[in-house]
Amino acid sequence: MKHKRLLYFSIKRFKSTVSNMSTECIKEKSQEKTLTFTRNEQVTHIGIPCCIMHTRTGCIPHLTEETLDYLDKKLIQNIYQVPLPSVIDYQDILEAANTNTLECLCMPNTSVLYATVQDFSCLPPSGYNTNKTVAVWGAGGKISVTPQSYMKLVEVLKPDIFQVLADGDVLKAESRKRIIKSVNRSVQYLDECIKHHQQSKPLENSKMICMIEGGNNLEERKRCMKLMLEKLKGHEDCVWGFGIDALPREKYISEGTKTVIKLLNDELPAGKPLLVHGFGHPLNIIDLIEDGVSVFDSTYVTELSESNHALVYGIPSIDSSLSLLNGDAKTNCSIVDVDVRKFVETIDISDSCFSRSFAPLVENCPCYTCVNHTRAYIQHLTVVNEMLAPVLLMLHNFHHHLTFFSALRNELNACSNLKSFKQKLIALNSMH
Amino acid sequence: MKYGVMSMDVVARCSTTKARVGKLSLPHHVVDTPVFMPVGTQGTLKGLTTKQLEKIGIQIMLGNTYHLGNQPGEDILEEAGGLHQFMGWPRALLTDSGGFQMVSLLKLSELSEEGVQFEHPRDKSIMMLSPEKSIAIQNAIGADIIMQLDDVVSSTETDAKRFKEATRRSVRWLDRCISAHKRNGDQCLFPIIQGGLDESLRKECLHEMTSRVVPGFAIGGLSGGECKDDFWKMVTTSTDGLPEDKPRYLMGVGYAADLIVCVALGCDMFDCVFPTRTARFGCALVPTGQISLKNVSCSKDFTPIQEDCHCTTCKSYTKAYLYMLFRANHPSACHMVSVHNVMYQFNLMRSIREAIKNDSYPQFIKDYFLKLFKTPLSYPSWAVDSLNSVGVRLK
Ligand SMILES: [Zn+2]
Ligand SMILES: [Zn+2]
Numbered sequence: 113m114k115h116k117r118l119l120y121f122s123i124k125r126f127k128s129t130v131s132n133m134s135t136e137c138i139k140e141k142s143q144e145k146t147l148t149f150t151r152n153e154q155v156t157h158i159g160i161p162c163c164i165m166h167t168r169t170g171c172i173p174h175l176t177e178e179t180l181d182y183l184d185k186k187l188i189q190n191i192y193q194v195p196l197p198s199v200i201d202y203q204d205i206l207e208a209a210n211t212n213t214l215e216c217l218c219m220p221n222t223s224v225l226y227a228t229v230q231d232f233s234c235l236p237p238s239g240y241n242t243n244k245t246v247a248v249w250g251a252g253g254k255i256s257v258t259p260q261s262y263m264k265l266v267e268v269l270k271p272d273i274f275q276v277l278a279d280g281d282v283l284k285a286e287s288r289k290r291i292i293k294s295v296n297r298s299v300q301y302l303d304e305c306i307k308h309h310q311q312s313k314p315l316e317n318s319k320m321i322c323m324i325e326g327g328n329n330l331e332e333r334k335r336c337m338k339l340m341l342e343k344l345k346g347h348e349d350c351v352w353g354f355g356i357d358a359l360p361r362e363k364y365i366s367e368g369t370k371t372v373i374k375l376l377n378d379e380l381p382a383g384k385p386l387l388v389h390g391f392g393h394p395l396n397i398i399d400l401i402e403d404g405v406s407v408f409d410s411t412y413v414t415e416l417s418e419s420n421h422a423l424v425y426g427i428p429s430i431d432s433s434l435s436l437l438n439g440d441a442k443t444n445c446s447i448v449d450v451d452v453r454k455f456v457e458t459i460d461i462s463d464s465c466f467s468r469s470f471a472p473l474v475e476n477c478p479c480y481t482c483v484n485h486t487r488a489y490i491q492h493l494t495v496v497n498e499m500l501a502p503v504l505l506m507l508h509n510f511h512h513h514l515t516f517f518s519a520l521r522n523e524l525n526a527c528s529n530l531k532s533f534k535q536k537l538i539a540l541n542s543m544h
Numbered sequence: 545m546k547y548g549v550m551s552m553d554v555v556a557r558c559s560t561t562k563a564r565v566g567k568l569s570l571p572h573h574v575v576d577t578p579v580f581m582p583v584g585t586q587g588t589l590k591g592l593t594t595k596q597l598e599k600i601g602i603q604i605m606l607g608n609t610y611h612l613g614n615q616p617g618e619d620i621l622e623e624a625g626g627l628h629q630f631m632g633w634p635r636a637l638l639t640d641s642g643g644f645q646m647v648s649l650l651k652l653s654e655l656s657e658e659g660v661q662f663e664h665p666r667d668k669s670i671m672m673l674s675p676e677k678s679i680a681i682q683n684a685i686g687a688d689i690i691m692q693l694d695d696v697v698s699s700t701e702t703d704a705k706r707f708k709e710a711t712r713r714s715v716r717w718l719d720r721c722i723s724a725h726k727r728n729g730d731q732c733l734f735p736i737i738q739g740g741l742d743e744s745l746r747k748e749c750l751h752e753m754t755s756r757v758v759p760g761f762a763i764g765g766l767s768g769g770e771c772k773d774d775f776w777k778m779v780t781t782s783t784d785g786l787p788e789d790k791p792r793y794l795m796g797v798g799y800a801a802d803l804i805v806c807v808a809l810g811c812d813m814f815d816c817v818f819p820t821r822t823a824r825f826g827c828a829l830v831p832t833g834q835i836s837l838k839n840v841s842c843s844k845d846f847t848p849i850q851e852d853c854h855c856t857t858c859k860s861y862t863k864a865y866l867y868m869l870f871r872a873n874h875p876s877a878c879h880m881v882s883v884h885n886v887m888y889q890f891n892l893m894r895s896i897r898e899a900i901k902n903d904s905y906p907q908f909i910k911d912y913f914l915k916l917f918k919t920p921l922s923y924p925s926w927a928v929d930s931l932n933s934v935g936v937r938l939k
Pocket of ligand 1: 477480481483507508511
């Protein structure tokens with residue numbers, strides 16, 4: 113059951129009648145693990161596990177088309193996340209543009225567009241949602257969004273996929289009462305979003321991602337899922353996948369979180385990808401994939417780069433005969449629990465210990481930053497607060513993170529599980 | 545004529561004005577003059593990568609000695625093998641002396657014959673920036689062109705005696721800089737012509753400084769907010785007193801009209817923070833002046849900043865999109881406009897060089913001014929007068 117969602121998804125857009133077949137999971141037929149989007153006869157294949165590119169207003173933070181171009185094209189997955197707070201103030205501009213959103217936001221016209229309710233790299237202040245509205249903070253301040261006004265904005269954006277409005281404001285160890293409220297509200301919002309979607313001509317080719325709420329309360333997660341599936345009865349075709357919202361921000365995901373994800377993966381309909389936001393630690397990504405998640409986003413890269421951190425962990429590659437694992441005793445599962453605390457994934461490059469380090473962030477890393485610049489230079493840039501620091505960190509961290517995802521896909525294509533990959537990863541990064 | 549590592553070949557002259565086109569061979573690059581040098585104060589230019597700067601065509605940029613001496617500091621720069629290595633910039637660099645920042649940024653600086661004494665902004669220790677110290681830091685930074693420490697007079701100063709003292713002290717400090725300079729083989733030391741707005745004092749300074757063996761000259765003590773009528777007269781006095789075969793660097797000038805006039809008055813090199821500083825605030829340079837991308841009039845303008853611009857920003861982005869990014873304080877928006885503005889200045893200087901080579905510079909000036917000011921009625925009188933003095937009649 114574990115990897116059922118990794119097999120094959122195909123989403124066909126711009127077909128007036130969306131066929132059932134296109135969203136079904138084709139279990140045994142293919143080893144190819146991709147999401148397929150079709151728009152105007154143009155087909156985009158996106159390998160899974162996939163990493164959606166996080167943007168603000170369609171622009172990857174700190175980069176431009178010119179600097180994004182320094183990244184290896186083979187690594188970039190052509191799917192972009194546009195958070196609502198970054199476009200909510202510009203509804204009139206998007207309408208006036210008289211073109212599609214991609215053109216208006218100056219994005220490559222082959223991109224797959226994914227609209228989210230919040231920006232997961234900078235979550236809004238807590239406590240502003242109501243039974244009828246979700247608070248979204250645009251450039252000009254707070255805007256309360258109802259399911260109707262939300263869907264109207266989605267109609268302007270016409271994304272390939274979009275989140276259903278949900279109340280995910282339960283991150284800070286909320287009471288059971290608050291969690292129940294968040295489930296009730298989100299189910300109600302879903303009901304209204306489905307109704308709107310059914311009648312919406314502009315959204316006939318856009319599919320929904322249902323956000324499952326319930327915090328860390330297993331019963332509430334279950335209830336949320338059950339109620340949402342009831343609402344979705346007869347509308348399965350307009351659902352692209354399921355998002356697990358409001359997961360706690362833990363350095364290493366806890367057993368409680370894993371239980372929630374396993375439960376949802378087992379009971380949600382097959383053939384619909386399961387998606388999470390904000391996760392990026394390599395060990396978490398592996399655990400989440402093993403629990404059934406196949407779609408992630410790059411907010412981790414944005415967050416690291418904006419806090420002066422660089423990814424430095426070693427990535428095992430399938431063809432490297434890594435003989436770090438000596439003895440079978442080490443290959444037993446308990447490795448994670450033993451060594452996880454010694455796992456070094458990032459460095460804080462603003463630390464003065466790097467001020468005389470004239471080596472690249474990662475030795476032999478082929479990214480623009482590592483080929484051209486040293487740790488000492490980037491350290492200097494962070495000390496004087498220069499805008500080039502996050503630019504260079506974004507370029508390296510993106511390269512590193514996307515290389516990791518590419519390695520995961522290779523591994524899954526070759527041996528359909530991540531057991532030995534995970535062991536190699538831990539061995540490679542916990543040696544000191 | 546060769547001076548150590550540097551040579552300046554004047555390859556074309558305007559037959560009307562004092563404008564000239566040169567090739568300046570520096571240790572790290574050959575620079576076409578007249579040139580505008582973007583300012584990369586702390587070893588970086590407003591978030592642009594060195595690859596972007598090379599792609600635009602930038603041949604030389606500036607670093608600030610005061611800032612770089614503070615952070616990362618002389619010893620780290622030395623260990624890195626100089627600023628070129630440290631910041632990954634293979635082309636030419638120029639550093640100032642640090643004296644200007646000393647006077648403008650630090651309230652507690654104290655001036656003496658020895659140098660400028662100041663309180664270190666971080667550890668609060670008392671430091672001395674002497675001519676020897678300035679040169680030592682600049683030797684560690686390793687720029688192709690370095691500046692003497694000069695006695696900077698505040699632009700609000702009115703006492704004529706203070707100008708006389710500063711000018712004469714600057715000449716003495718020049719001699720100390722020349723003897724302290726340890727890298728004559730690969731760094732060119734420029735004196736800075738002083739004299740305030742006093743023509744005879746400036747001539748005295750010119751006489752003193754041109755009698756030293758130096759590879760080029762900076763014209764200083766101007767663009768500090770003085771009256772433009774005084775400004776252009778001092779520029780033209782300075783270029784008249786400088787040798788033909790050496791580059792003249794006019795410090796702190798970067799507005800299009802000023803650049804065009806001062807090229808006509810015989811200056812070769814310019815620097816200014818304006819094009820990149822203004823980009824940060826959403827201001828884009830265009831032939832008709834400036835566009836404020838934060839202005840609501842851009843919000844539904846789906847055309848690029850400048851239709852005929854070949855920069856990567858104008859190729860990919862619209863004014864409406866930049867408006868959205870600026871409203872949300874998106875750092876990428878600054879990078880996009882900086883690319884355009886740096887490219888704009890670069891293209892302006894290139895067309896100036898082309899016009900001088902074709903000996904059509906006077907016509908170029910007339911065309912450019914009409915576009916910029918829309919009507920001859922708006923031409924600033926100082927520009928009309930200064931151009932008149934070199935044979936270009938705007939009206
Ligand atoms: Zn790298
Ligand atoms: Zn441009």
